[in-house]
Amino acid sequence: MNLWAQELEAGSKPRLLTNSTNRPTRAAIWSVDCRYLITSRDSYGDENTVLIRIDPTTGEAIDLTLGKGVKAAIWGDDQDVPDELVIGLNDRDPRYHDLWVINLETGKRRLLYEANDGHLVSVDWIDGDWQLVLRNLIQPDGGNTYDLRLPGQKGWKPFLSFSFEESQAGSAPLGFDRNATCLYGLLNIKDGLPCLVRWRNEDLQSCKEDCPYELVYQSESGTLGVEL
Numbered sequence: 001m002n003l004w005a006q007e008l009e010a011g012s013k014p015r016l017l018t019n020s021t022n023r024p025t026r027a028a029i030w031s032v033d034c035r036y037l038i039t040s041r042d043s044y045g046d047e048n049t050v051l052i053r054i055d056p057t058t059g060e061a062i063d064l065t066l067g068k069g070v071k072a073a074i075w076g077d078d079q080d081v082p083d084e085l086v087i088g089l090n091d092r093d094p095r096y097h098d099l100w101v102i103n104l105e106t107g108k109r110r111l112l113y114e115a116n117d118g119h120l121v122s123v124d125w126i127d128g129d130w131q132l133v134l135r136n137l138i139q140p141d142g143g144n145t146y147d148l149r150l151p152g153q154k155g156w157k158p159f160l161s162f163s164f165e166e167s168q169a170g171s172a173p174l175g176f177d178r179n180a181t182c183l184y185g186l187l188n189i190k191d192g193l194p195c196l197v198r199w200r201n202e203d204l205q206s207c208k209e210d211c212p213y214e215l216v217y218q219s220e221s222g223t224l225g226v227e228l
Contacts (some may be wrong), residue, residue: 003028003039005056017059028054029074033082036104038064038074047071051087053104064107066091075099078125086112086123086130099123101130119147126151126180133183134159134173146173150204151180158209162189170194175228176201184216184228194224 001024004014017037018025028039037054051064051072065072065087075097076086083104088097096115103109112130113121119135126133135147135156142164147156162171169188176183181201188194196217203212217224 001025003037003054005037015059017054017056018061031082031085031104032077032079035082038085040072043068049073051085062107064102064104065089071097073097076123076125076130080125080128122175124151124176124180126176126178133176136172143167144172148173148183148204150201151176159211160185160209170224174226177228184226185213186224186226187213192222194219194222196224196226 002016002018002020003025005017006012006014018039023041026040028037030037037056039052039054040049041052042049048069048071050067050070051074052061053064054061064085066089070089070091071094073088074085075088077084085102085104087100087102087109089100090097092098092114093116096117098111098115099113099121100109101112112123113132115121117137119137121132122134122136123130124133125131131151132149133151134149137145137147139145144162144167145158146160148159149156160173166189169192170186171188171194173183173185182198183201183204184196184198186194187197195215197213198216199211199213
């Protein structure tokens with residue numbers, strides 16, 4: 001299995017972009033401006049993934065990350081900075097993924113966050129920069145705790161805790177809107193029907209772990225998907 005590209009005009013023929021003969025090519029995503037395709041590969045199942053940038057007009061493929069012994073993962077992108085990706089790399093310490101901002105044009109990267117514990121940290125593009133906003137720690141019983149860092153602040157504060165069942169049902173904070181006025185999240189903690197909620201920034205400034213939220217949408221079925 002390989003990647004192909006086809007123009008939308010009637011009569012256009014597919015063009016081969018990859019030429020793998022020993023292992024199937026993995027699925028690809030578009031960069032936010034559709035300038036490039038981003039895919040990955042590993043070495044025969046070792047789960048150490050390399051991120052690859054493909055130019056769909058020429059088929060040129062360039063490795064964005066190191067080729068051996070490192071697991072790379074996409075962490076974030078944003079339409080305001082289409083030439084950047086936030087990626088996680090465990091090249092410094094195999095246990096943890098440091099977060100880097102990588103330029104899709106040049107391949108140059110800069111360190112955003114050095115991970116030294118078991119937290120998973122999420123980022124949003126806010127006020128013209130990548131900012132750390134949430135960190136998640138999986139508990140021994142399978143539940144999750146979340147700490148919050150408001151845009152422009154440095155310290156973390158406890159925010160939300162979910163049981164194993166609530167976490168499995170999809171309960172989690174998602175991220176801020178573009179102006180950082182509200183933090184959105186999914187909750188599935190009562191009747192098995194997920195809902196979309198939001199916390200206003202001004203409330204988050206002063207509240208403790210029991211921050212009031214607003215109901216945005218209540219699902220009438222068993223699933224709910226959100227794209228911020």
